[in-house]
Amino acid sequence: MKRETQINVNAEKFSADLIDWFEKNKRELPWRENKDPYKIWVSEIMLQQTKVDTVIPYFHHFIEKFPTIKDLAAADEQEVLKAWEGLGYYSRARNLQSAVKEVALEYNSKVPDHVDALSSLKGVGPYTRGAILSIAYDKPEPAVDGNVMRVMSRVLNIAEDIAKQRTRKVFEDNIRAIIPADNPSSFNQGLMELGALICTPKAPACMLCPVQKHCQAFALGIQDELPVKTKAKKQKRIPYFAFVGTDDKGAVLIEQRPADGLLANLWQFPMVAKQQMDIEHAASWFRANYGLHVKVVRELSPIKHVFSHLVWQVEVYRIAILGGELTAQDAVLVSIPELDQYPLPVSHQKIKEQMICLT
DNA sequence: AATTCGGGGGT
């Protein structure tokens, strides 16, 4: 018979062993220095689909630049994106600032401590909501991320596909039945820490596991079979041309990407899908789209950049801007030092490095 | 329910 929750574990003893291990073995992380809900919030957004080691330097810089809700609410989006440059999933940064503005305006700059108010904030989903409520406000709410699903799929022997959206609810139901009211923060963080350090995706360190005696998968010797997760499909490859152009004063031509979609509002060197333009027609394409008279100088090193769902293969050309008047709305000519103010995706940072080297 | 959003590191 199938049940909503399958509590084949002693909740009290499991929690006690988990929390005891966490308190003794937790890593010292910058967002664990205090319980400032704003800092917890920023860290949770940065940590979405992103490893701790990657986040740490970004977190330090971000908090130094935007120490409080009011600072972030008052900042230019451009500055926020620049602080996020290279971290990826840039809508996180834009949604975070949007939500912070909402908190500044509607909640007197205090991060909400209730489910409904938190959920209404942009970029705050079920996981982040639970993380803020449990870690910043000590409320016994589940915070189910990939770590938690991996750990609990093994502890409770749950074989549902964790790639499915609805599976998260199964784990939330189970966590609700186990999470202790007196220390939900260490419980939730303990599950994640355990997933990161011991109960790893491959070759979990079961011999070092503080909750080994509670683990169904270990008892059955099936820890390597869990969790069950269907495979993602292959990325689509898209070939592009990109152009590094400077005028007679050494100013560089860049353009801002659209406000929606991939790398929204970031800046880039002019780029066009190969499918849309033949390189023989580059000069007339620039005349038509930018109002500029250009000449292709030579080809630089191509860039290959892999995203979650697609791959850019970019042929890069050095061009000279000989004249004309810039007509493209979202394009600007900037000096090399000024270029540092503009947030570029990593793919175009690579192109920028090539250009700086050759200058 | 499936797809779209980045980028880095491990194996």
Next chain:
DNA sequence: ACCCCAGAATT
């Protein structure tokens, strides 16, 4: 290559 990562928004 393929996998994963303190997921959320959109379609």
